Amino acid sequence: MPLTAANFQYIAGLARDSAAIVIDPGKEYLVETRLSPIAEQEGFATLDDYINAMRAERVPGTRHERAVDALTTNETSFFRDFxxxxxxxxxxxxxxxxxxxxxxxxxxxxxxxxxxxxxxxxxxxxxxxxxxxxxxxxxxxxxxxxxxxxxxxxxxxxxxxxxxxxxxxxxxxxxxxxxxxxxxxxxxxxxxxxxxxxxxxxxxxxxxxxxxxxxxxxxxxxxxxxxxxxxxxxxxxxxxxxxxxxxxxxxxxxxxxxxxxxxxxxxxxxxxxxxxxxxx
Ligand SMILES: C[S@@+](CC[C@H](N)C(=O)[O-])C[C@H]1O[C@@H](n2cnc3c(N)ncnc32)[C@H](O)[C@@H]1O
The missing domain is CATH 3.40.50.150 (Vaccinia Virus protein VP39)
Known part of the structure; x- marks a missing residue:
């Protein structure tokens, strides 16, 4: 099920405020592919349920840190660009x-x-x-x-x-x-x-x-x-x-x-x- 607009905005805001990572509108697929496996591992039926649980926490905690970690792009290689x-x-x-x-x-x-x-x-x-x-x-x-x-x-x-x-x-x-x-x-x-x-x-x-x-x-x-x-x-x-x-x-x-x-x-x-x- 596609992410609600409010939950996409919440995650984009979290990535921006915690790591300066910019996730522009249109990148919903990125949020879905990176966070859905975590939502499933944590036992949530949908990605929205998982994000709603994050939003319900008054103080950002390990769940938020894990989500930001998963939103980083880690592409690298030995001797990159030579x-x-x-x-x-x-x-x-x-x-x-x-x-x-x-x-x-x-x-x-x-x-x-x-x-x-x-x-x-x-x-x-x-x-x-x-x-x-x-x-x-x-x-x-x-x-x-x-x-x-x-x-x-x-x-x-x-x-x-x-x-x-x-x-x-x-x-x-x-x-x-x-x-x-x-x-x-x-x-x-x-x-x-x-x-x-x-x-x-x-x-x-x-x-x-x-x-x-x-x-x-x-x-x-x-x-x-x-x-x-x-x-x-x-x-x-x-x-x-x-x-x-x-x-x-x-x-x-x-x-x-x-x-x-x-x-x-x-x-x-x-x-x-x-x-x-x-x-x-
Ligand atoms: C695309 S990789 C680049 C790796 C390596 N520097 C290279 O050029 O091959 C970008 C890395 O930046 C890290 N990163 C993103 N935002 C960051 C931040 N606010 N502070 C520190 N590292 C961050 C990510 O976790 C990711 O591992």
Whole structure:
């Protein structure tokens, strides 16, 4: 049975207020396909009954969190879009190695990392191409709103389909072990990445200052004001010459002038305009 208009609006409002996810009218099918299985699992006869039960709760609780989790779009893959990782390998990391040879510390953040392929790609790339970093302190942080994807990310366990997408065969052989029908990352890579829950539109926890931030294919779902707020907050947790990668369909242009885009190799990298220049 199709969802009532009021219940669709309620869910669209919940997604917007809790995660800045925009579900426009016409996307009723999305709500139905994502939430119907949960409604059934929870024993409701219809999706409307389930949403009515949510609406009857005075304070949003775990049922609401579960619904928002299910409404997230978690599409990702190893080496997604390829070029950002080539730029990291050819340009950014060699320069960072020169700059940081005294401190021997590097830090990376994959924000909205979904099931972990992005931060693990960074980890594998470092191990594969930069053996000189083996005695450095490398911090790779992966965060996401969805507890479901973070659980898989922490396990580092992937289906055949997931490892077939973007991962070179040599990496699969070297860094994964086959366990039943899954491919599980070896501990030396898995332990390089620390995952934690984080909602980009709620207050942020105290974060380290990162050399490189990947925040790809998530702001695309947000309105301009939310993008502005997030880009500003990223400036506060990025090293002065740090690098920001966005998704291929994303940009800071016409949103936040405090970023300078540069083409490095075949990817666009954003750097924060130095505070003094920004104030001038
Ligand atoms: C399409 S995936 C992108 C994954 C990865 N960054 C990539 O580009 O392959 C978008 C991710 O953003 C997460 N997300 C959506 N809204 C969020 C929010 N408000 N705060 C944090 N993560 C969010 C979703 O849970 C989902 O895993």
């Amino acid at each position: 070029h950002p990782f080539e730029t990291l390998r050819q340009h950014i990391i060699p320069k960072l190695i020169e700059q940081r040879s005294g401190f021997k510390r590097l830090s990376f953040w994959s924000a909205a990392c979904s099931t972990g392929q992005e931060p693990y790609t960074i980890a594998m790339l470092l191990r594969e191409c930069f053996p000189q970093l083996n005695d450095w302190t490398i911090q790779i942080v992966g965060t996401d709103l969805s507890p479901t994807v973070l659980k898989q990310a922490g396990r580092g366990s992937y289906s055949q389909f997931e490892v077939n997408r973007g991962l070179p065969a040599s990496y699969l052989i070297k860094y994964f072990t086959k366990v039943d029908d899954r491919w599980v990352l070896k501990d030396n890579i898995r332990q390089m990445v620390k995952f934690s829950p984080m909602n980009l539109i709620k207050p942020w926890p105290i974060l380290p200052v990162f050399d490189v931030v990947f925040i790809r294919n998530v702001m695309i779902y947000f309105d301009v004001e939310t993008k502005k707020r997030i880009l500003k907050r990223i400036r506060n947790c990025l090293q002065p010459a740090g690098s920001l990668f966005l998704g291929t369909a994303e940009t800071t242009m016409n949103i936040d002038p405090q970023w300078t885009p540069t083409t490095l190799g075949r990817a666009t990298v954003y750097q924060a305009v130095p505070a003094l220049a920004a104030a001038a």
